[in-house]
Amino acid sequence: MDIIITILASIIVFALGASVGSFINVVVYRLPAGLSILWPPSRCPHCLNQLKAYDNVPLFGWLWLKGRCRFCKSPISPRYPLVEAIAGLIFLLLFFTFQISLLTFGYWAFCSWLLALSIIDWDTMTLPNPLTISGLVLGIIFQVLWGYVFIGTWQGAINQGIMAISAAVLGIWLFDAIAILGEIVFGKATMGAGDAKVGAMMGAWLGWQYLLLASFIACAVGAIFGILFRRKWGQKMPFGPFLAIGSAITIFTGETVLSTYLRLFFANV
Numbered sequence: 001m002d003i004i005i006t007i008l009a010s011i012i013v014f015a016l017g018a019s020v021g022s023f024i025n026v027v028v029y030r031l032p033a034g035l036s037i038l039w040p041p042s043r044c045p046h047c048l049n050q051l052k053a054y055d056n057v058p059l060f061g062w063l064w065l066k067g068r069c070r071f072c073k074s075p076i077s078p079r080y081p082l083v084e085a086i087a088g089l090i091f092l093l094l095f096f097t098f099q100i101s102l103l104t105f106g107y108w109a110f111c112s113w114l115l116a117l118s119i120i121d122w123d124t125m126t127l128p129n130p131l132t133i134s135g136l137v138l139g140i141i142f143q144v145l146w147g148y149v150f151i152g153t154w155q156g157a158i159n160q161g162i163m164a165i166s167a168a169v170l171g172i173w174l175f176d177a178i179a180i181l182g183e184i185v186f187g188k189a190t191m192g193a194g195d196a197k198v199g200a201m202m203g204a205w206l207g208w209q210y211l212l213l214a215s216f217i218a219c220a221v222g223a224i225f226g227i228l229f230r231r232k233w234g235q236k237m238p239f240g241p242f243l244a245i246g247s248a249i250t251i252f253t254g255e256t257v258l259s260t261y262l263r264l265f266f267a268n269v
């Protein structure tokens, strides 16, 4: 019986994530283009015919259309089902890691924001304010809620909110410092103002310890990619995807990493 419930829950969570991924596909296409996110309904970018409701089903829509528009047969990018699958898997992983908890719901939102920001940064080398600022505000609200639920008092909630805002400010400082350092080392601007705003958002959601860990991982992975794919990106490289990777790795491994680190350095104190 338990196994049936687990399978059913997994399917529901994956479907939810894939649906959010489907919406992320809309956001990353329309937001940078300055189009409305809610209107008009999904259309083929080539023939502008409105998609049938059943073609809009995440993953399966693309599969049974065999990656082509129902009307004009022009190819639909495999990126659509890919983003849906990634979102579904992230939702599932978070669900298995944190079970049914406030943390799961919060991280679902945080990771959805990060995924959307990563794709937009990858496509356009920008991190739009409507996304970074809403992500930051949502992170602060989440921390206040978390404080209220787990500490159980309004004082706890307010403290948690202040912690979130402080970590957000730290995030901006940290990324400004990295940007200045990058300019000294590489002689040009390596990071945009958008990266610092994502840093603020990460601070609010993750707290200062996880923020530092996530930023370190992001810089390390980004540096490796920068060396490997320098020719493709030239001097400019989107940093948003690496911030997302750093945050995701931290969410799943942060506790282990930080406790190991503390044990290594403070075991003999």
Ligand SMILES: [Zn+2]
Binding pocket: 044, 045, 046, 047, 048, 049, 069, 070, 071, 072, 073, 074
């Ligand atoms: Zn079409």
